[in-house]
Amino acid sequence: MTGQRGSRFTMGWKRLAAVAAVSGLALLTVPAPATAVGVKGIGHNATQVQPNATPGSEWHGSYVWQDKHVWCVQYALPAPDSAVGYKPGDELLTKAGKKLDPAVAANISYLLLRYSTTKSPEEAAALAHLLHSWTAAPDGPVRFDTPDPKYLAYNAEWYAARLPQSVMDTVARLRADAEANRGPWTLSAAAPTDPLVIGTESTWTVALLKQNDKGVPNAPISFTLTDAKLTDGSASGTVTTDANGAPVALKVIPTGPKPAIAVTADSPADKPVVHQPIQTENMQRIVTTGGEKELTAAANAPARTAPGAVKITKIDSETKKAIAGVALRVTAKDQTSPALKQDDSPLVGTDGKPLVLQTGADGTVEVPGLRTPQEICLVEVAAPKGYEEFFDPKAPPASCGSVAPGSTLALELVNKPNTPVVPSTIPAGTEGSTPVATASFETQLRPGLMLAVGGLVLLGAALAGLLVWRRQ
Known part of the structure; x- marks a missing residue:
């Protein structure tokens, strides 16, 4: 049977390469010469042929046609x-x-997909039995009692009693499998x-679902x-x-910015074709491998590089000690945006x-979760106390660098302290161990105080003159 891709379709479940299928199977019937009619493949013979049927109608299984296994419809x-050459036909009638009833058509399409290249004689015979049961049942001119093979119906009960019990057990299993x-x-x-x-590893999922939204088991x-x-x-x-048809989880590692997945799977054809x-x-008519169609699906998502971080340390240019409480603005390379x-x-x-x-307190601040790669700048907003002298608000101190994926950029920003002021105090002893004495000056003079001071000056001058005279 041919679908969208015909007999070229290679299946992933139990499919066989055509030549290998012919040469490698243990056939229950010795093949006739290639030009003979009805070269049997694998399957079983019933113990008797149905009344009015032509000889050979007891065979239940595949036939070898052009080096591949096929199944026949149009019983007898x-x-x-x-x-004999064949051409792709219309849907199977x-x-x-x-x-065909839509459910029956769906069953046939599934069984062809799943079992048409089986190695099991029981499965091959069961598939042939089901195909004839569904396509050659009594209906109008198609009946059991006609001698015309063109209108002879398939007697499913007759053959059920004359095929091995292992085949009929397989018939029940295949029918249940198809309906499910x-x-x-x-x-x-x-x-x-x-x-x-x-x-970084991520989990993607692919799923193959049936019409009841349950997963298809054991599907490639x-x-x-x-x-x-x-x-x-x-x-x-x-x-x-898996055996329950659960979605398959794939552990995927994006290697670029646009990771994507494309998936394909074989599916039963909407309608069987002969x-x-x-x-x-x-x-x-014959039905072959290839009664299926290909399903496709895809998914994608953007991926980014791993985030980065920047850590800046603020230190005193002279003491090399950390400076706490410094306000820093986080910007792009232009120090504005x-x-x-x-x-x-x-x-x-x-x-x-x-x-x-x-x-x-340690003089540092860290900014995580940054886009990478990216140029980052940390710009000082205002001078910390004790560092105002060398702070220019029009050109504040800044430190810049590039943040790489998954890494931390380490920056350092140095502040120069203010110039020391000469103290107005005079040490009165050993530095750091004695109190400091300070001078105090009164610049305002009152009249009474001025007279007293004048008398003292005159008295001092007289005493000094007397001392000089006595020495002479």
């Missing part, structure tokens, strides 16, 4: 000759020419909702990553859902201006 007509897992299926991929960081899903890789370094491969014989209508946070939003305070921080 001659099986395909390997030399019943032997009475009617459309038939299409249509949907494939999806999802990127994490949390921000992605380049070089192929993936290809862009701007990303798995933890083992690979960027493509195949993952398989190959029709070119030369004659009096031959069975705000720096950017990891999410590209501006780093501002409540006033909407570039954020201002103060150094702590």
Whole structure:
């Protein structure tokens, strides 16, 4: 059967390469020459052929046509000759020419996808039995009692009693499998909702769901990553859902700014399609591998470099000691606009201006969560006490540098202290151990005080003259 890609489709579950399938299987019937009609593949014979059926109709299994295994519909007509060409036909109809019930069509599409290249004779026989049961049931001119093979119905009860019990057990299993897992299926991929960081592992999910929104079990899903890789370094491969069909979690490491995943999976075709014989209508139609269609899905998300941080230390230029309580403005390279946070939003305070921080007791302040790479500047807002003399508000001290992904930029900003002032005190003893004596001056003179001072001056002059006369 052919879908969107026809028999070129290679399956990931139990698919076999065409030539390997023919040469490597243990066939229950020895193949006839390539030009013979009805070269049998793998399966089982019933113990008897149905009344009015042509010889060979007891065979339940695959046929080998053009080096691949196929299944026949249009029960009781001659099986395909390997030399007879077939062309892709329309959707599969019943032997009475009617459309299949949608549920039956979905069952057939699923079973072709899942079992059409099986290595099991029981599964091959069960698949053939189910195909005939669904497509050649009695309906109008299609009946059990006609000698015309073109209208002979398939007697499912007759063959159920004449096929091995292992085949009928497999029939029940395949029917239940089809009803539980038939299409249509949907494939999806999802990127994490949390921000992605380049070089940091993240979890992406892919899911293959049935029409009841439950996962398809044991289903292979192929993936290809862009701007990303798995933890083992690979960027493509195949993952398989578990026995419950749970979504598959992929550990993905973004390697660039636009990580993305593209996934594909094989799905049952919406409707089965047949190959029709070119030369004659009096031959069975065939269904082959390729009755499926390919589903695709994709997901992507932006990734950023790892955030960085800046740490600045404020020190005295002479003592090299830390200066606490210094206000610093965090800006971009232009020392005017705000720096950017990891999410590209501006780093501002409540006033909407570039954020201002103060150094702590150790003279440092750190700014984490910065976008990288980025040029960062820390600009002094006002001079700390004792450092006013050399502070120029028109060109305040600043320190700048580039913040790299995942690292902390260390900056240093030095303040020169004010020039020392000469003290107006006179030490009165050993420095640091004796009290300091200070001079006090009275600049205002009263009249009475001036007379007393004048008398004292005259008296001092007379005494000095007397002393000089006596010495002479």
